[in-house]
Amino acid sequence: MIQRFRENRRLQGFLLILPTLFVMVVMLIIPLTLTVVTSFGQRDADGNVIYTFTLENYWRLIGFTEQGWDDLYLRILLRSLWLALQTTVIVIAMAYPLAYFIARAPEKRRNSLLFLVLIPLWTNFIIRIYAWVMILRGQGVLNSALGGVAGLLSIPFQPLDLYPSQGAVLIGMVYEFLPFMILPIYTSLEKIEPSLYEAAADLYANAFRTFWRVTAPLSMPGVVAGTILTFVPVIGTFVVSDILGGRQVILVGNLVQRQFLDARNPPFGSAASIILLLMTLGLTLYYTRRFGLGEEIAAG
Amino acid sequence: MSSTKRSPWLLLVSLLVYGFLYAPIIVLIVFSFNASRTNVMFEGIVNQGPCGPFYWYCQLFRNRDVLDATRNTLVIALTSTIISTIIGTMAALALQRFDFFGKRASETALYFPIVTPEIVMGIGILVLFSAAFGWLNSLLALAPAQRLTMGLGTVIISHIAFSIPFVTLVVRARLHGFDNRLEEAAMDLGANELITFRKVTLPLIAPGVLAGAMLAFTLSLDDFIITFFTTGPGATTLPIYVYGLLRRVVTPEVNALSTIWILVVLVVVGISQWFQTRE
Numbered sequence: 001m002i003q004r005f006r007e008n009r010r011l012q013g014f015l016l017i018l019p020t021l022f023v024m025v026v027m028l029i030i031p032l033t034l035t036v037v038t039s040f041g042q043r044d045a046d047g048n049v050i051y052t053f054t055l056e057n058y059w060r061l062i063g064f065t066e067q068g069w070d071d072l073y074l075r076i077l078l079r080s081l082w083l084a085l086q087t088t089v090i091v092i093a094m095a096y097p098l099a100y101f102i103a104r105a106p107e108k109r110r111n112s113l114l115f116l117v118l119i120p121l122w123t124n125f126i127i128r129i130y131a132w133v134m135i136l137r138g139q140g141v142l143n144s145a146l147g148g149v150a151g152l153l154s155i156p157f158q159p160l161d162l163y164p165s166q167g168a169v170l171i172g173m174v175y176e177f178l179p180f181m182i183l184p185i186y187t188s189l190e191k192i193e194p195s196l197y198e199a200a201a202d203l204y205a206n207a208f209r210t211f212w213r214v215t216a217p218l219s220m221p222g223v224v225a226g227t228i229l230t231f232v233p234v235i236g237t238f239v240v241s242d243i244l245g246g247r248q249v250i251l252v253g254n255l256v257q258r259q260f261l262d263a264r265n266p267p268f269g270s271a272a273s274i275i276l277l278l279m280t281l282g283l284t285l286y287y288t289r290r291f292g293l294g295e296e297i298a299a300g
Numbered sequence: 301m302s303s304t305k306r307s308p309w310l311l312l313v314s315l316l317v318y319g320f321l322y323a324p325i326i327v328l329i330v331f332s333f334n335a336s337r338t339n340v341m342f343e344g345i346v347n348q349g350p351c352g353p354f355y356w357y358c359q360l361f362r363n364r365d366v367l368d369a370t371r372n373t374l375v376i377a378l379t380s381t382i383i384s385t386i387i388g389t390m391a392a393l394a395l396q397r398f399d400f401f402g403k404r405a406s407e408t409a410l411y412f413p414i415v416t417p418e419i420v421m422g423i424g425i426l427v428l429f430s431a432a433f434g435w436l437n438s439l440l441a442l443a444p445a446q447r448l449t450m451g452l453g454t455v456i457i458s459h460i461a462f463s464i465p466f467v468t469l470v471v472r473a474r475l476h477g478f479d480n481r482l483e484e485a486a487m488d489l490g491a492n493e494l495i496t497f498r499k500v501t502l503p504l505i506a507p508g509v510l511a512g513a514m515l516a517f518t519l520s521l522d523d524f525i526i527t528f529f530t531t532g533p534g535a536t537t538l539p540i541y542v543y544g545l546l547r548r549v550v551t552p553e554v555n556a557l558s559t560i561w562i563l564v565v566l567v568v569v570g571i572s573q574w575f576q577t578r579e
Contacts, residue, residue: 006493009398009399009400010398010399010400010401011400012398013394013397013398013399013400013403014394014398014400014401014402016390016391016393016394016398017390017391017394017395017400017402017403017406019387019390019391020387020388020390020391020406020410020464020468021402021406021409023387023460023461023464024409024410024412024413024461024464026461027421027425027428027457027458027460027461028409028412028413028416028421028424028461029409030428031421031423031424031425031427031428032420032424034424034427034428034431035420035423035424035427038427094317094320095317097310097313097314097317098313098314098317098318100310101310101311101313101314102314111573115569115573116318116321117321119325119562119565119566120321120322120324120325121518121522122518122521122561122562122565123325123328123558123561123562124521124522124538124539124542124558124561125522125523125524125539126524126539126542126543126546127328127542127554127557127558128324130542130546130550130554131324131325131327131328132324133546134324134327134328134331134339134340135323135324135327137340139340139341140340141327141342144341144342175320175321175324178317178320178321179321228414228415232414232415232416232417233417233418235417236417236418236419236420236525237419237525238419238525239524239525239543243543243546253417253419256419256423257419260423260426260529266427269423270423270427273419273420273423273424274420276417276419276420277416277417277420280415280416280417280420281415281416284415
């Protein structure tokens with residue numbers, strides 16, 4: 001019997017994956033199924049969930065309420081999507097030059113430069129956002145510094161009204177996810193063979209052409225990975241908007257959280273959560289399909 | 301990539317991005333010496349009590365809530381890291397080296413948490429636990445004091461769940477170039493599976509396992525959203541504690557705490573880097 005087990009690699013493999021499958025079923029598949037079931041339910045007057053089958057929560061989310069058309073929730077969904085797109089584009093624009101700079105630095109200095117990117121991540125997520133509150137608020141660091149400079153140059157200065165606002169939320173999001181874009185882009189840039197640059201130079205490509213025809217396509221896998229690592233958490237966040245946006249900036253994450261904890265309407269919160277999941281999965285699937293192809297073209 | 305001549309613009313942009321990354325950290329550290337309790341404006345360096353400029357650091361060590369939150373955070377991070385590293389490494393070995401029924405499905409299942417927004421997972425787990433605990437409490441007719449509630453246990457289980465896919469990803473990358481003949485050679489020389497695993501396989505995959513464990517530890521320390529939905533009485537972590545303070549007044553103690561945090565991390569990473577370069 002022991003001998004048979006030793007030879008049965010299929011059974012061994014299955015036993016190795018079994019704990020993972022168990023955790024994924026209990027902590028992911030069952031919870032998501034329960035969320036879907038709840039989203040078709042209703043809430044009674046005391047805030048208890050009544051399990052029925054109604055699409056009312058979903059209709060309400062996309063604007064069709066019992067009282068007629070109301071695009072409140074639709075606007076929240078679109079605002080979250082727009083903010084996530086803005087954040088991702090800004091993060092790529094900031095991360096790419098730095099990743100390129102590190103990848104081109106002398107080899108023995110690269111690790112230290114990369115390490116410098118990671119240190120801020122080891123403080124705490126919440127504390128980093130709180131630091132931005134200290135910088136951006138009315139009497140905060142930024143306004144004091146600008147006021148000081150204006151005073152020196154004797155220019156009249158009006159303190160900037162940056163916090164709380166949607167702009168502050170955007171700054172906080174960019175800050176939180178910048179390192180997650182720098183790392184994958186650096187990894188893909190670092191893998192590029194130096195001989196490719198030499199070949200491009202031999203073929204009389206100038207720096208600009210070399211970048212667009214060699215560097216950019218070969219670093220796409222890093223950009224794709226970084227985009228997923230940025231876009232997915234940003235679209236679902238509620239903390240950054242809660243702290244830096246005051247109560248003004250409501251994103252789909254805030255909507256879900258409030259429906260569960262303040263408004264005590266789990267069916268509606270579940271429906272919003274499912275819409276968020278479908279939106280995220282749909283977009284990441286489309287994005288990886290689309291740009292996965294670009295990778296193959298570059299390889300060819 | 302070879303180092304060729306560098307453009308001054310690239311250097312300037314890189315310095316600006318580094319500046320952006322460090323501005324909040326510097327502000328955090330400077331304000332940990334603030335004389336103002338409300339911590340809105342910097343009103344000079346504090347000089348109070350026997351600790352002088354380190355007043356807030358001394359206050360910190362008298363604050364039971366902060367100490368409890370630190371302990372909870374570390375307990376959760378250590379436990380969930382150890383368990384998720386073991387389970388995740390097993391999964392990586394299975395996916396990279398074995399063929400079995402349901403392999404494709406397992407691979408998809410493992411990518412799913414990475415592309416699922418954390419709040420969706422957090423809400424789902426909250427729904428599951430509240431339903432399961434409600435059902436068990438009424439089934440067993442537990443007295444109010446004995447009722448099952450959310451707490452350290454539920455947070456640890458949730459952290460294990462979101463860490464496993466990341467551990468598997470990192471360990472698999474390391475297994476990619478693994479030479480199976482090394483294990484075969486060990487077996488030919490009379491080693492059994494256990495000895496082969498301990499003396500050949502484990503040392504070869506150890507750097508990957510360590511990197512996976514580091515990632516799991518960092519994710520757990522930093523997690524807010526999933527902890528927020530799965531925590532309960534007696535399981536306040538540092539992020540949850542600071543979030544609660546933000547609704548009232550944040551004193552410079554929080555800044556002192558994050559300054560110590562950064563220093564500890566720097567020392568630990570510095571020591572491990574030093575050991576690596578010595579080898």
